[in-house]
Amino acid sequence: MSLTELLNQGLLEISAALGRREVSAVELATAYLDRIDQAQPELNAFITVDRKHTLQEAALADEMRVASPDLPWVGIPIAQKDLFCAKGWRTTAGSRMLENFISPYDAHVVEQLNRQGFVTLGRANMDEFAMGSSNENSFFGPVKNPWDLTRVPGGSSGGSAAAVAAGLAPAATGTDTGGSIRQPAAWCGISGIKPTYGRVSRYGMIAYASSLDQAGMFARSAQDLALLMDVISGHDPRDATSVNRQDAPCSHGLHQPIRGLRVGIPKQWFGKGLSDGVKAVVESAIQELLALGCEGVEIDLPMSEQAIPAYYVIAPAEASSNLSRFDGVRFGHRAAQYKDLGELYEHSRGEGFGPEVKRRILMGSYVLSHGYYDAYYLQAQRVRRLIANDFERAFERCDVIAGPVAPTTAFPLGSFGADPVQMYLADLYTIPVNLAGLPALSVPAGFDHGLPVGLQLIGPWWEETRLLQMAHAFQTATDWHTKRPASYSGVTQ
Secondary structure, three states: OOHHHHOOOOHHHHHHHHHOOOOOHHHHHHHHHHHHHHHHHHHOOEEEOOHHHHHHHHHHHHHHHHHOOOOOOOOOEEEEEOOEOOOOOEOOOOOHHHOOOEOOOOOHHHHHHHHOOOEEEEEEOOOHHHOOOOOOOOOOOOOOEOOEOOEOOOOOOHHHHHHHHOOOOOEEEEEOOOOOOHHHHHHHOOEEEEOOOOOOOOOOEOOOOOOOOOEEEEEOOHHHHHHHHHHHOOOOOOOOOOOOOOOOOOOOOOOOOOOOOEEEEEHHHHOOOOOHHHHHHHHHHHHHHHHOOOEEEEEOOHHHHHHHHHHHHHHHHHHHHHHHHOOOOOOOOOOOOOOOHHHHHHHHHHHHOOHHHHHHHHHHHHHOOOOOHHHHHHHHHHHHHHHHHHHHHHOOOOOEEEEEOOOOOOOEOOOOOOOHHHHHHHHOOOHHHHHHOOOEEEEEEEEEOOEEEEEEEEOOOOOHHHHHHHHHHHHHHOOHHHOOOOOOOOOOO
C-alpha cells in the first residue's frame, strides 16, 4: 500500500503499517502536514500548526514504538480541538482573548492520547469558546465544509470535523455541549461520538457550560471511534464530575449482531421543521437497521420542543460564570488603554470576546440576576429534569433511539449572521441529549442534494458500546462512511 493510500485508511490499517515498519511516524506526520499546508488556505481547519513540534513528537513516537511494541497507537497522527490545553502548544479556544496563550499543562484527554503515543498534527479551528453551530464565530476566521466550500462545516468543532473529512487527519478530538460533535460530523460526512456525561474527564478542557460539556472524538468509522473511546475514557480525580466506573472497553463486543435490539423512533422528530431530504435519508437508514434484524418502536419525547429554550438559559448562565475569569489581569488579552481597574475589565473583555460570546454572557448574567433566577434558571433546570424523564421512559421500551442529527444539511456561510436565534434551531435534535447527559453519536447515512446527512443514535447512560455496536453493524452493511468529498479540490485524491 502506498503512503497516499495509507493516509486514507482507518486506525487499524495505519497502526499495522507502522508496526511492520512500512512507514515511520515521522514520514506519516510529514505527509499529513503537507496535506494540511495544501488545504489550509481553502479550509482554514487549523488555528495552529507547528511542524517542528509535531515532527519532534513523531520522532519520539518512533523511539517509543521500538521500546514499547505492544502499544498499538504509537505514531498515529491526530488533530486536537483548540479547546484542550496542551503543554507547549498555543491554546486559544478560537478567541482573541487567548490568542497568545501557551498552555503550561495537558488536559486529561491530551494526556491519555500522549501516553498511547498519538502525535498532534495541530490545533483545530472552532467557534469561540465552543459557542456556535457553524464555526463562523472563530476569531481566526470561519472553517469551510470540504463537501462545498461555500457552506459551513457545523460547530463548534467544525475544524476537527473538516480536517477528518478532508483527509488531513485520521481522527480528531472534539467537545459537545449541545451537539458540537454530532452536528459537524453529520454535515461533514464522518463519524463522531459524544459520550455519557462524566465518562471522559473535562480536566484541562476550557469550560463553556460545565454541566453540559463533554469531550468526544471524530473519525471515519464507528470502529475507530470505539478504539479511541477506549483511550480517552476513565476516572480522573482532578474532575469532580468524572465518574469512577469499571466499564468494559467500548471496542469489546463491537462485532456482536444487533438482531433483536429495539430501535426507538421519536414521533416528535419527524414532523414540522425537518427537511424532506434529510427525513428521507434518515428514514432509509432506520429501514436498514430494521433489515439487519432490529425492531422499530415508536416512542414519545414530548418535552423535546422545550430543550432549546431550556438550553439557552442554562448554558449561557454557566458560561457567564466560567468566562468571568478572563478579566485581563491574570492571563489572556489585556487592553492597552485604561484608566482604572473597572476600565481594564471593560476594555479587555470588550476587545477580547467576539459578538456571540458577549451575547451569551449577557443572556447568562440576566437569567442569574436578582429577580430572574427563579423565573428563568430554576425553571429551565426543572424542564431539564422532565426531558431526562422522557428519555428514561423511552428506554423502557427501546434499546437505542434513532433519528436525525440536524433539521437540514449544512447551510451557506453567512446565512444567519443577522438572526442568530434561527441558527440555534440547528441543534433541535442534539440538545436534549446533553441536557439528559446521555451518550449519542452520528454516522454518515446518505446525501441530500450532494451534501452529507447523519444518522443520530442515542443510548441509555453508559451504553456507548451498544451504540457503537449498532453503528458498526450499519457501516458494515452500507458504504456511506467511505465516501470522500469529490468537490473538494485539495488532498484526498
